[in-house]
Amino acid sequence: MAHFHVNGQRHELEIEPHETLAEVLRERLGLHGVRVSCGEGECGSCTVLLDGLPATSCLMLALQAEGREITTIEGLGTEDDLHPLQQAFIDEQGFQCGVCTPGIILSSKALLDGNPHPTADEVATALSGHVCRCGAYTQIVRSVLRAADEMEAADER
Amino acid sequence: MRTFKYLRPATVGEACEMKAELGREARFLAGGTDLMLEWRRGAAPLSHVIDLSFILEMRAGAVTPRELRLAAAETLGGLAAADGDQWWARVLASTAARMATPQLRTLATVGGNVCHASPCADMAIVLSALDAVMAVAATRGSRTLAAAEFFVGVNQTALAADEMLTAISVPLPAEQTAAAYQRVTRTGVDLAQASAAVRLSSEDGSTISDARVVIGACAPAPARSREAEQALLGLSLAAPDEKALDEASRLAERATSPISDVRCSADYRHRVSRVLVRRAVLEAAAALAQGAAAIRRERAKREV
Numbered sequence: 001m002a003h004f005h006v007n008g009q010r011h012e013l014e015i016e017p018h019e020t021l022a023e024v025l026r027e028r029l030g031l032h033g034v035r036v037s038c039g040e041g042e043c044g045s046c047t048v049l050l051d052g053l054p055a056t057s058c059l060m061l062a063l064q065a066e067g068r069e070i071t072t073i074e075g076l077g078t079e080d081d082l083h084p085l086q087q088a089f090i091d092e093q094g095f096q097c098g099v100c101t102p103g104i105i106l107s108s109k110a111l112l113d114g115n116p117h118p119t120a121d122e123v124a125t126a127l128s129g130h131v132c133r134c135g136a137y138t139q140i141v142r143s144v145l146r147a148a149d150e151m152e153a154a155d156e157r
Numbered sequence: 158m159r160t161f162k163y164l165r166p167a168t169v170g171e172a173c174e175m176k177a178e179l180g181r182e183a184r185f186l187a188g189g190t191d192l193m194l195e196w197r198r199g200a201a202p203l204s205h206v207i208d209l210s211f212i213l214e215m216r217a218g219a220v221t222p223r224e225l226r227l228a229a230a231e232t233l234g235g236l237a238a239a240d241g242d243q244w245w246a247r248v249l250a251s252t253a254a255r256m257a258t259p260q261l262r263t264l265a266t267v268g269g270n271v272c273h274a275s276p277c278a279d280m281a282i283v284l285s286a287l288d289a290v291m292a293v294a295a296t297r298g299s300r301t302l303a304a305a306e307f308f309v310g311v312n313q314t315a316l317a318a319d320e321m322l323t324a325i326s327v328p329l330p331a332e333q334t335a336a337a338y339q340r341v342t343r344t345g346v347d348l349a350q351a352s353a354a355v356r357l358s359s360e361d362g363s364t365i366s367d368a369r370v371v372i373g374a375c376a377p378a379p380a381r382s383r384e385a386e387q388a389l390l391g392l393s394l395a396a397p398d399e400k401a402l403d404e405a406s407r408l409a410e411r412a413t414s415p416i417s418d419v420r421c422s423a424d425y426r427h428r429v430s431r432v433l434v435r436r437a438v439l440e441a442a443a444a445l446a447q448g449a450a451a452i453r454r455e456r457a458k459r460e461v
Contacts, residue, residue: 017163017206020193039197041190047260053234055263059193061186063163064210064264107259128345129258 002066006031007075021065022046022057025072033073033102037131044130047103048072054107054129073102076109084154085109085147094143096134104130108144117148161196162205169214169294169323172207177296177319179205185321186210187230188264190257191273215268215323225327229268233280237262244444245287245327248336252283255338258346268322271307274314274378277349281308282373283338284325285381286354292324299323308378332358332366333449337440339433340373343420349374350421353409353433357389357441362449365392365442370405370434375413375426385409389438394446402438406431 004011006029013028025031025048035045036058046058049071077083085105088094095101104127111118111126118126123144124137132140164183166172176183183205186192196203209215215230225245227236236253239246256279257265270280271291285304293300293316307315316322340352352373360366368389372380388405392398415426 016158016160018160018196040194041258041261044258044260050263053263054260056190056258056260059190059261060264061163061189061193061206061208063165064186064189064208103260110259125345126259129260 002063004029004062004065004070005068006070007072015062017061017063019062020058021048021060021062021070024062025057025070031072031074035099035102037099042131043100044107044127045100045103047106047130049106049110052110052113054103054110056129071106071109073105076105083109084150085112085144088147088150089140089143092139092143092146094136094140095132096136100130100132104132104140108147111144112148112151116152118144120145161203163208164205165208165211167212169212169321170296172209172212172321173294173296173319175205175207176321179207181318183207185272187266187269188232188261190261190265191269209321218324220329223329223331225329227267227325227327229271229322229324230266231268232263233257233265233267233270234259234262236267244335244448245329247444248283248287248338252279252338255279255340255345267325271325272314272316272322274308274310274312275348276311276377277352277374279338279340279349279352279373282352282371282379283336283354284327285379286336286338286356286369286371287327288356288369290326290328291322292326293320294323295320301326304379305381310377313377330358330367332360333362333445333452334358335441335444335448337437337444339437339440341429341433348420351375351415351426351430351433353430353437355434355437355441357394357438357445359394359445359449362452363394363446365389365394365397368438370409370438372409372413372430372434375415375430377414380412380414382409382412384411385434392442394442394449397438397442402435405438406434409434 025034037043037045041056041059048057123141182202186206187209218228219226233253270278289304291302291307336356338354340349354371356369358367368386370385385405385408410431415423417423
């Protein structure tokens, strides 16, 4: 039995050694916010947070993640109470088709956790491992900067 | 179903025993970002995965006045986030920060980059210029290998089937030292088309007394040029002689044997590798000159 900590919950699962973390999250736990697009670590859509840091879940064996804290987009906010990043992506139209969005929001969360007031360049660098085929990059950067502002304003309230 | 067995050793000794018993088709996994890609493409047989990421002793580096010991399973993300002010910390962090993507750096390790031995493996190039020595373990005994002996060819190292890399030690020269890594890529997250790593030392704080020059992605293994290193000796740090710089870059390029591939042509690699050597020498010399000036100021203050 393998033990996983996902979005604050503990799971015990019988899995095959070759199953990737992305497969286990999607197919065993039904967390479909984890998107697998290229399957080769190039596009970033499968990004999850591993102990708070962005990681490519399609190239990682699930067993490698045992004992580590895993966060997917489902663990960020709820439908009634969105995370400021999620709200900012809606407000700034930071996505079109939405396939890349969960990964981008998670990488953005890791960025803001370490650097609450990034510049546009710092946002772009932090998101350099994500491909958005709709080409919404400008709005994506704007969304992250807006979320940073909103989070600061919320802190001051 | 195509699958493999998964093993999780707790110590280096256990990992070595597993590898000795299971042979070539058992593979070590550190970050897994290369191995999983290979497996998915069916490129190589894989009977067992020996996961090294739970071995604590492989994650603990150390530094003494004379030597930096990098743990083989240190992640590139960990290195990139290190904010030490020492010359070696700066070059390792800035190199790591340019490699792959943030999500891959969380998984990928220094040892994995070195053992995969791609001709464009950034860490292999930089560590070669730093005179790194690889610490290798096996049940029959451990040994050390200089970088020049370790990198044998494209994706080939001198590691035997039962051996594993456990740490990388970087000697820290007594003289003032600086290093720089320059590379060109098609996009920010692609592998290098060509690169150059340079380490310079200065005994007197104003001229180059020792140099290492290594070109990457332009030969099957990191291409060191002793001729170029000789040509740099005695050059002024603050204002290196232009002709000598040109000559050193030209000599360095002679150590390469580039090919044309999907990233660029051999001709481009020939031309750009000279430029990169020049840039790396200038960057390291400037850092060294700045460091030397700071030390002189400190001394002057103390004497007053």
